[in-house]
Amino acid sequence: MNYAQIVLPLNLKGSFTYKVPEDLISQIEVGMRVLVPFGGKKIYTGIVFELHDIAPENFVVKEVISILDDKPIVPEEQIRFWNWLSDYYLCGLGEIYRFAFPSSLKLESETYLKLKPNITIDFENLDVNEMYLIQALEVRQLINLTDIEAFIPKKDIIKTINSLIDLQYIEIDEKIAEKYKAKEVAYVKINDEVLKNQNLTEILLQLKNAKKQKDLFLYILEKQTEDPDILIKKSELFEEGYFGNSHLKGLVERNLVEEYYIQKDRLDSYEGEIEEIEELSEAQKVAKGEIDVGFEEGKNVLLHGVTSSGKTHIYLDKIEDCINEGKNVLFLLPEISLTKQITQRLEKKYGRKLGFYHQKLTDFERVEVWRRIRQNDVSVLIGTRNALFLPYQNLGLIVVDEEHDSAYRPREVSPYFNAKDAALVLGNFYGANVILGSATPSVESYYNARKDKLAYVFLEERFGNVNLPEYELINFKEAQDSKKVSGNFSLQVIDEIKKVLEEKNQVIVLHNRRGYANVVECETCGYVNYCSNCDVVMTYHKAANEMKCHYCGQRASKPKTCPKCYSENLNERGVGVEQIHEEVSKLFPDHEVDRMDVDSMRKKFAYERLYEKIEDRETDIVVGTQMISKGLDFNHIELVAIPKADSLLYVQDFRAEERAYQLITQVSGRAGRVSGKGKIIIQTFNPEHSVFQLIKINKPAKVYKYILTERQKFHYPPFTKLIMIELKHRKEDKANRASQFLGSILRKYLPEDCVLGPEKAQIARLNNLYQFQIMLKLPRGKKYDEYKKLVLTSLKEFDEITAYQSIKKEVFVDF
DNA sequence: AGCACGCCGACT
């Protein structure tokens, strides 16, 4: 076994072959990190994916420089998982590696060199570069690879390091442990001296021209004297938004207040009361029993529980079971901001044995979690999709909550994969059970459950036997004709909202479109404002008073006159959530109306603040985009209004109906959680539309049956498999020609009706790249594997055309 | 992905 296949953190196909030097053969194992030279002057941290003794013939192999781990950092199950992902989603292992690892575990620049202890160096036999390096190390002890570039020519770096390692003079040092800095929390207190020596009137006199500082000083003083044992966190001062950092700085500069830091063990054991898990209800017990049966049959489970049925409850129970068996749990969520409830409940129970892993952690925090998982020090890991790649030791259960959520398969991050499907496969490799849970399962999962590939567990009643919300459809056309509307709201909806507000309850208004107006159009010449980078009209945001491109983020000021014909006759068309918010505020001037969308939630803590406002019932009406369908579990929301429901359906996507159903149902679940008198009002021009009609009767099985029939009719998943290939280039004709060419190759191998396109993408230009798409509709089953191989062949054939190498190509399997 | 090599326009 003197050759190794190494995966490098590069967006390159496959792995690279390296020779393992004699002295490393006994130590090297699959799953370890190694340092390898690459392309003349670079050193990368690679992962050993395979060991073999087949000498390559077509190129000269380089040698592994050194091994970075004493035991594999990627467990065998993960190796299989990476290979599966790469195979199934047609993506490179390098891409997966980049995605899976925190950067300080893979970056070459984080690698340091040091002198071996107790050595005598024979300077006579060293060349100039080797001498420089040794001398530098004698002064600095540790040297970063990028620093070496300062005194050794790039091309000689590797040679120099290699020979010094061979001579046993130097070695590789992993600096991660030392660079990891425990998180510190800032606290404030009144300066001790001040308390002893100065009298209060003097201080207040000093602050008489700085009212806020004075207030802040008094606030801190009061808190501190009230109970000296409770420390005052710096962050809590700013929570209200009344004080700012500048006020505190002022006090610190005057030496009145001191800032100090206390190291926080992020995973402090929870000190509050331990919450006993409430007993399961009868329905929940039945569901749990069914899950157990499913597991015994070796099946994974789809837990379809209507909103407020207490799915979390069941998860907790299964998590407990799993831990009692001595195994660990991975709990996946679509996004970390929604973790509040589940996290709090688990924290109370598992304290120290709980871990978090998600996109918002810093690199050190990620490495810390990696270490703990490797040491088997985490029983329950709560995380987002990237948590699938942690080096789990003894995984017994994976829970995928809100399995239908599209955040599990974002399109913009590579490698492209669906975390829900990946979790099923990972569970299989670990021999772990998997529960997919949702109030509105994806059509694919539902279908799999019906086909018995998943055990299907349906939890039909809300916890505590609370009634399900009631739906009402309002024909907006009729309302308009009989003049019973005000703007975008029918008088009936306005009435219903009034009623709820009178009872001091709360209302949600859903409108799933950002901004104020979709388009600003010139009445005179028809000019509309296009984004300069993309083929998209820009959306008008009144709150920020600017035009935004929702695809590339480009911003521009709102034109006062038409840039083309100088007419002042500009018209705003297409209703956005800001406009609905404005309308509602005007309709209910005596109530607190808040807006919740990505634009208004961008500020730090904006979400937390609004969350509390709603919880404290300061907010009467929340107007928001789909964001409000997630995580807002409050007890006093009694009405959900969807003024322009049709906009949910008119999206060019075969999943539009599924999405509309999911969104409406999810947001409905916010209403009447306790009272059981929740109501949903849907305003539409098409009350006869099947989706609305089926939602109204509130029988999920019928909705799925309808959607499945439609999908079957038009040959869409889950009855077929879709692969979408996207080609991008700065020059339109080049992108066009390339995609035509790829299309012709694909048609050569695949039946005509499998290949659709190429076509201009819906957004023909994005970030200055022209995009073309080819959609492959492939049959399921054995045929699929066969066809996919042919797709692979076609893609390879395409890659051989050198003229098209500058084309950016992306493949989305299970689009 | 990065990085070098190589071939054509605007500058000291």
Next chain:
DNA sequence: GTCGGCGTGCTC
């Protein structure tokens, strides 16, 4: 005469 633009090719 050179600096630097990005098209093309290669990396075990």
